[in-house]
Amino acid sequence: MDSSAPQLIHWTENGEQHSARWRSESGMPPPKRVAIADDTTNADTAYRLACEGTALLWRGDYQNAKQLLQALARRADRSGKPKKSKAVKVPATPTEAFHLHRQAQSQRGRTLAMLLIPFDADYTIPLRRAPDVKQACNEAYGKGEQPFIASLRELLGLIGAHEWRRNGVMIPALGERIHPHYGVFSPVRGEYVALVNDVPLPANTKLAFDIGVGTGVLSAVLARRGIPRIIATDQDPRALSCAKENLALLGVNEQVELLKTNLFPEGRANLVVCNPPWVPARPSSPIEYAVYDPDSAMLRGFLAGLKDHLLPGGEGWLILSDLAEHLGLRPREQLLEWIAAAGLKVKQRHDVRPTHGKATDASDPLHAARAAEVTSLWKLETA
Structure with missing residues (x-):
């Protein structure tokens, strides 16, 4: 991403307008609708908002955010399976099966990417019980320059890549x-x-x-x-x-x-x-x-x-x-x-x-x- 012209994400919090740099290695544009979420946000509400295209900017405990993401993934996987009462549509060709699979993967990825977390300029995550991810972020993004918002799912990918690189x-x-x-x-x-x-x-x-x-x-x-x-x-x-x-x-x-x-x-x-x-x-x-x-x-x-x-x-x-x-x-x-x-x-x-x-x-x-x-x-x- 061109750091000289960063994309911005905008949201309202405590009655005030805020904005920050948006970062997405997948090329996902900044969500247009953003709600604040924390430890009181339940998984069903979060999943409904994510499916509707509303991103959730997390202000609670980091480990609770990871648990919420797992809960969203379970709901996404269940929603991708046909209901027992409905006839299962079998893809007519392997090509159709491939495109349906890619479409489902893409939709799942967009939904799970709606859980967002804040980063300080030095890649510190200003949330309770947040891990030190500075090395993983430096390896993927380069030297930190300014605070930004990114999806928790992307961060977990960075951490996984750091482990692959180390091991x-x-x-x-x-x-x-x-x-x-x-x-x-x-x-x-x-x-x-x-x-x-x-x-x-x-x-x-x-x-x-x-x-x-x-x-x-x-x-x-x-x-x-x-x-x-x-x-x-x-x-x-x-x-x-x-x-x-x-x-x-x-x-x-x-x-x-x-x-x-x-x-x-x-x-x-x-x-x-x-x-x-x-x-x-x-x-x-x-x-x-x-x-x-x-x-x-x-x-x-x-x-x-x-x-x-x-x-x-x-x-x-x-x-x-x-x-x-x-x-x-x-x-x-x-x-x-x-x-x-x-x-x-x-x-x-x-x-x-x-x-x-x-x-x-x-x-x-x-x-x-x-x-x-x-x-x-x-x-x-x-x-």
């Missing part, structure tokens, strides 16, 4: 941990990292490009595999900062050059690796761009530019799940057409089935698609 994610291919930063996609899908670690490299690979570096995990794997020089790109300053920290912790930072640019650096390489977002749908917040690729823009950009950045005999490695195919969002034929139109051909394809929890969770609305999902490393070369 890290074990990467078996490295035998070490990667520490994701707030807003940078965490490499919890280990199967795609294993593919990059196990698939044979092109002969005499002296230079590799890592397109969309994220946490730096794939650059680290390639460096550990002995590639002497890697140029890793990303447009997101958070990702570049995250990758820089992880590569230094893993001791491979001298092999990897980080570059802020869209897709490709200048020149050609023996190996060009890209793990774009897998689902061609519009993200509901900036943070979701790591998962959702509107109109497959990054995927198509990578394929269109790959030929001009490969050395003779070089390979492009596209790491992609076929979840979008099972959801009816992008057919396999379209992917193959884009590959051919870019002057490329498929040299090999290496497949692996995901092992994450959702792949076996029968209660997941998208279970059928997730159960059939396969992650592939497509080896591409010039046609």
Whole structure:
């Protein structure tokens, strides 16, 4: 968010008009209606107001606010389930199931984001029993400058991201941990990292490009595999900062050059690796761009530019799940057409089935698609 032109939230309290800076990493606009809430506010009233679009600025005990948020979540989850007396509408297609699921997630998120808390300029929360969240806020927002209002749900996300960053994610291919930063996609899908670690490299690979570096995990794997020089790109300053920290912790930072640019650096390489977002749908917040690729823009950009950045005999490695195919969002034929139109051909394809929890969770609305999902490393070369 541009701190030079902050959005403001306005409310009336004790008969006086107030305003403060509004902060939302999800891009949610400041609520137009704000009511004051405290320890006397019951969950049913709070949920009704939130559903109507009235935000609740909390003035009570912080721990009670967390309990209220949990109560709101329970009500939101119950309201999302069909009444027993009503016929359950079964989505006609996997695509319809996906869009209904996204719609329900979005509505739930908007409702739960209506519980707001105040912050002082130094990220102190002026509420009873409030925790010290200064480090988590500094990691996500940068240095504090002025008081602001944000949703409690967003704060809990910041705290969770801080814990992920501190504890890290074990990467078996490295035998070490990667520490994701707030807003940078965490490499919890280990199967795609294993593919990059196990698939044979092109002969005499002296230079590799890592397109969309994220946490730096794939650059680290390639460096550990002995590639002497890697140029890793990303447009997101958070990702570049995250990758820089992880590569230094893993001791491979001298092999990897980080570059802020869209897709490709200048020149050609023996190996060009890209793990774009897998689902061609519009993200509901900036943070979701790591998962959702509107109109497959990054995927198509990578394929269109790959030929001009490969050395003779070089390979492009596209790491992609076929979840979008099972959801009816992008057919396999379209992917193959884009590959051919870019002057490329498929040299090999290496497949692996995901092992994450959702792949076996029968209660997941998208279970059928997730159960059939396969992650592939497509080896591409010039046609």
